[in-house]
Amino acid sequence: MAEPQLTVEPEFQYSSLFAQAQTAVAGMWLFLAQECVFFGGMILTWVYARYWNEAGFDAGASHTVLWIGSVNVGILVTSSFVFACALLFVRAGQVRLTALALLGVIVLGSVFLLLKGYEWHLDFVAHNWVNDPDFPVKGPLEGGAKLFWTFYWVGTVLHAAHMVVGIGLVAYVLRRTLRRQFTPTYHVPIEVVGIFWGFVDIVWILLWPLIYLIGRLP
Amino acid sequence: MSTTTIDAREAEVSYLSEKFTLWSWLLSTDHKRIAILYLISITVFFFIGGIGAAVMRWNLIEPGGMVAPETYNRMFSMHGVMMVWFFLVPSIPATLGNFCIPLMIGARDLAFPKLNLMSWYIFVAAGLTEFYAMFAGGIDTGWTFYPTLSTGYTNGFVKVAAAGIFLSGFSSIATGVNFMVTIHRLRAPGMFWHRLPVFVWSHYAVSVIYVLATPMLTMTMVMLFFQRSFGVGMFDPRLGGDLVLYQHMFWFYSHPAVYIMILPGFGVISEIIPCFCHRRLFGYEFVVWCSMAIAVIGFFAWGHHMFVSGESIYSALVFSLMSYVVAVPSAIKVFNWVGTMHKAYIRFDAPMLYALGFIVLFTIGGLTGLWLANLPADVHLHDTYFVVAHFHYVMVGGMVTALFGGLHFWWPKMTGRMYPEMWGRAAALIIFIGFNMTFAPQFLLGWAGMPRRYATYPPEFQVLNVMSSAGASILAIGYLLPLLYLPWSLFRGARAPANPWDATGLEWQTPSPPPSVNFLATPIVTTGPYEYKEPEVLEQQRQDG
Amino acid sequence: MIRALARLGLFWVVLMAVAGAEFVVSGRHIPAGSRPLLLVFALAMVAVVAFGFMNLGRAPIIAKAFAVAAVFWLIVLFGMGSMDALTRNWYPVQHYSPD
Numbered sequence: 101m102a103e104p105q106l107t108v109e110p111e112f113q114y115s116s117l118f119a120q121a122q123t124a125v126a127g128m129w130l131f132l133a134q135e136c137v138f139f140g141g142m143i144l145t146w147v148y149a150r151y152w153n154e155a156g157f158d159a160g161a162s163h164t165v166l167w168i169g170s171v172n173v174g175i176l177v178t179s180s181f182v183f184a185c186a187l188l189f190v191r192a193g194q195v196r197l198t199a200l201a202l203l204g205v206i207v208l209g210s211v212f213l214l215l216k217g218y219e220w221h222l223d224f225v226a227h228n229w230v231n232d233p234d235f236p237v238k239g240p241l242e243g244g245a246k247l248f249w250t251f252y253w254v255g256t257v258l259h260a261a262h263m264v265v266g267i268g269l270v271a272y273v274l275r276r277t278l279r280r281q282f283t284p285t286y287h288v289p290i291e292v293v294g295i296f297w298g299f300v301d302i303v304w305i306l307l308w309p310l311i312y313l314i315g316r317l318p
Numbered sequence: 319m320s321t322t323t324i325d326a327r328e329a330e331v332s333y334l335s336e337k338f339t340l341w342s343w344l345l346s347t348d349h350k351r352i353a354i355l356y357l358i359s360i361t362v363f364f365f366i367g368g369i370g371a372a373v374m375r376w377n378l379i380e381p382g383g384m385v386a387p388e389t390y391n392r393m394f395s396m397h398g399v400m401m402v403w404f405f406l407v408p409s410i411p412a413t414l415g416n417f418c419i420p421l422m423i424g425a426r427d428l429a430f431p432k433l434n435l436m437s438w439y440i441f442v443a444a445g446l447t448e449f450y451a452m453f454a455g456g457i458d459t460g461w462t463f464y465p466t467l468s469t470g471y472t473n474g475f476v477k478v479a480a481a482g483i484f485l486s487g488f489s490s491i492a493t494g495v496n497f498m499v500t501i502h503r504l505r506a507p508g509m510f511w512h513r514l515p516v517f518v519w520s521h522y523a524v525s526v527i528y529v530l531a532t533p534m535l536t537m538t539m540v541m542l543f544f545q546r547s548f549g550v551g552m553f554d555p556r557l558g559g560d561l562v563l564y565q566h567m568f569w570f571y572s573h574p575a576v577y578i579m580i581l582p583g584f585g586v587i588s589e590i591i592p593c594f595c596h597r598r599l600f601g602y603e604f605v606v607w608c609s610m611a612i613a614v615i616g617f618f619a620w621g622h623h624m625f626v627s628g629e630s631i632y633s634a635l636v637f638s639l640m641s642y643v644v645a646v647p648s649a650i651k652v653f654n655w656v657g658t659m660h661k662a663y664i665r666f667d668a669p670m671l672y673a674l675g676f677i678v679l680f681t682i683g684g685l686t687g688l689w690l691a692n693l694p695a696d697v698h699l700h701d702t703y704f705v706v707a708h709f710h711y712v713m714v715g716g717m718v719t720a721l722f723g724g725l726h727f728w729w730p731k732m733t734g735r736m737y738p739e740m741w742g743r744a745a746a747l748i749i750f751i752g753f754n755m756t757f758a759p760q761f762l763l764g765w766a767g768m769p770r771r772y773a774t775y776p777p778e779f780q781v782l783n784v785m786s787s788a789g790a791s792i793l794a795i796g797y798l799l800p801l802l803y804l805p806w807s808l809f810r811g812a813r814a815p816a817n818p819w820d821a822t823g824l825e826w827q828t829p830s831p832p833p834s835v836n837f838l839a840t841p842i843v844t845t846g847p848y849e850y851k852e853p854e855v856l857e858q859q860r861q862d863g
Numbered sequence: 864m865i866r867a868l869a870r871l872g873l874f875w876v877v878l879m880a881v882a883g884a885e886f887v888v889s890g891r892h893i894p895a896g897s898r899p900l901l902l903v904f905a906l907a908m909v910a911v912v913a914f915g916f917m918n919l920g921r922a923p924i925i926a927k928a929f930a931v932a933a934v935f936w937l938i939v940l941f942g943m944g945s946m947d948a949l950t951r952n953w954y955p956v957q958h959y960s961p962d
Contacts, residue, residue: 122503123499134532138537139537141570144563152560
């Protein structure tokens with residue numbers, strides 16, 4: 101069966117499809133610069149909190165569920181790899197493989213979130229909520245530990261929110277892929293979503309040592 | 319600029335007359351319509367913030383106050399929040415920037431028109447949230463929300479207010495991304511970077527700040543919301559948290575934000591002065607580099623808001639030095655504008671009156687900022703009316719004056735009508751007089767030690783306070799006048815030609831008001847900006863003498 | 864395409880290796896003040912993801928400029944932001960233990 105001819109027109113304010121594509125990519129990188137300052141601000145609070153309360157901060161950090169955090173790094177890095185493969189596939193005109201790869205990203209992202217949810221459950225069971233009267237760290241280290249867990253909850257919830265948005269965006273480009281709306285020359289939404297996905301991965305790569313590794317041994 | 323022959327008959331259908339339904343406005347992705355939507359919204363918020371100012375100045379007529387102290391606290395907080403985030407931060411960029419940038423660069427719209435519309439909806443949602451917070455009970459923390467008052471000890475609607483500000487940030491970021499990408503990628507053929515009007519450069523600089531400073535505000539509000547909700551957070555000293563960290567995070571955004579609240583004004587003035595002096599802008603490259611320098615160096619000075627808050631003396635020294643450094647590019651620009659005017663034939667239409675007022679008032683505001691940047695002086699002046707007078711001189715005397723000047727300058731282009739010139743000039747003069755009468759006494763009050771954010775004051779300060787309040791009522795009249803004659807001009811104003819001011823710039827080469835696609839043919843740019851030819855009289859004088 | 868896929872696979876292997884090394888090193892007893900140096904591993908991973916998977920190397924020049932700007936601004940944020948904490952005179956207070 102012959103593939104139907106797909107002609108994509110640039111939007112009226114662009115002179116060509118190429119110009120539109122380059123503009124979209126540039127716009128996404130600029131948006132990511134903004135996201136860097138957003139998460140950077142949060143990490144600045146980590147710097148201050150740990151600098152003033154090293155012992156307590158690390159005492160709190162040693163109660164994190166190390167295996168889930170670490171497995172999740174592997175999952176996200178793999179998902180970025182799979183997404184990059186999807187981009188290769190669409191450039192080669194392999195629609196089915198592209199869709200499979202994008203689906204793989206969604207699956208991996210969902211596994212990440214499921215593990216995260218389980219981890220949060222474990223954290224609640226261990227009374228690691230900042231307001232919990234049975235907070236495990238007591239005494240002079242309690243303050244620093246609670247500062248750590250403030251960072252933990254804010255950081256992981258914000259990251260998870262970005263993951264949810266990311267998965268939604270991947271689902272959107274998967275839908276368009278299945279509707280055969282991309283060609284080897286026009287597939288810029290996949291590129292742009294891929295850049296965002298890579299950034300969500302980067303944030304977790306940075307949060308992993310900040311949350312799980314640096315304070316691992318109090 | 320190349321002259322496009324403007325066919326008046328082809329201009330019958332403008333962006334205004336294309337469709338008249340409400341939905342065609344509310345769902346429009348046309349940057350010109352979105353600019354008008356923003357203009358209406360910020361005007362509403364300006365008047366809400368103005369109510370706060372009115373109650374404040376009313377209260378300060380008597381040393382013992384005229385309203386309850388708790389009410390006064392809510393009024394200054396509401397005034398600050400509304401004026402900063404819902405009026406000044408969007409003001410010129412979202413209205414004049416949205417309208418003029420594509421026209422000035424020869425584009426048919428911004429790079430992301432749907433994002434533009436979304437930014438307006440987010441802005442309105444944020445504004446309504448904030449409006450609810452302010453009028454359901456208000457906040458008494460000031461617009462700065464310092465913990466631990468804001469996180470634990472106040473009864474106000476801090477969380478709702480923080481949520482509204484959090485939301486408004488997305489609108490700013492979207493606008494910034496849109497402008498930067500548009501200016502990079504949608505310039506017409508021949509519109510090289512060194513041919514861009516300073517207005518466009520200023521908005522590029524502002525967009526850098528929008529994109530890179532606002533996320534810090536977003537994170538600060540998140541942390542504040544968390545601590546207020548759960549009683550535990552990064553700013554809690556009982557846990558070992560650092561109150562000054564909040565101030566670092568807040569001012570990392572809010573100091574660059576004050577450059578958001580002046581750079582577009584610089585851009586407007588840089589368009590008006592060459593036009594009404596009919597002279598090329600003096601030192602175009604300097605003005606451009608200085609705009610970018612202010613945007614960048616402005617990020618290095620935030621600690622000057624915390625000199626007496628407990629930050630280390632060594633970092634205070636660095637921030638003080640940076641605050642002096644950032645004043646230099648602003649001063650250079652003032653010299654460039656004055657240089658443009660030197661021995662020129664000046665037309666004193668309303669936009670030029672506003673521009674002249676801007677130069678005077680901004681210079682006073684800027685210079686008094688240097689006093690505050692000085693460490694020992696700031697120990698005396700911090701949290702006094704000197705600070706209040708300083709920032710009102712730059713933000714109101716500067717930015718708001720520039721906004722009004724720009725509104726009058728581009729009004730014919732935006733609406734196809736001329737405003738009544740006599741009323742325009744009268745309003746400009748009334749604003750200038752009223753403004754100085756309101757805020758000049760406040761410098762003296764601050765120097766004498768009157769603290770800000772206090773509902774009552776010692777009796778010896780009453781004379782100056784009454785003078786300030788009287789000035790405020792004159793200023794209010796000055797601001798009300800355009801609200802009356804500008805809408806009037808929509809129905810009864812003279813029809814405007816494409817280029818009523820005989821200005822250069824691509825936006826003047828298209829009909830007033832422009833068609834929806836901006837240009838009927840893609841313009842080709844062959845010359846730089848501000849290619850004004852001086853009147854022959856002056857040319858002759860210069861050759862003779 | 865196989866070569867391109869292999870190239871991506873190599874990046875994946877490198878990332879996993881660096882993550883593994885980071886994990887192992889974090890298990891060793893390093894003084895608490897120096898432990899943040901573990902972030903060097905994380906920054907290496909960030910670079911691989913940015914250039915290997917996000918194709919920063921092939922992005923338009925302004926995209927690269929925006930990425931550089933992000934890094935520069937983070938340096939300013941952390942540098943000038945930490946300046947205060949690092950140079951303050953610290954007067955310890957009694958830690959508050961809520962009962």
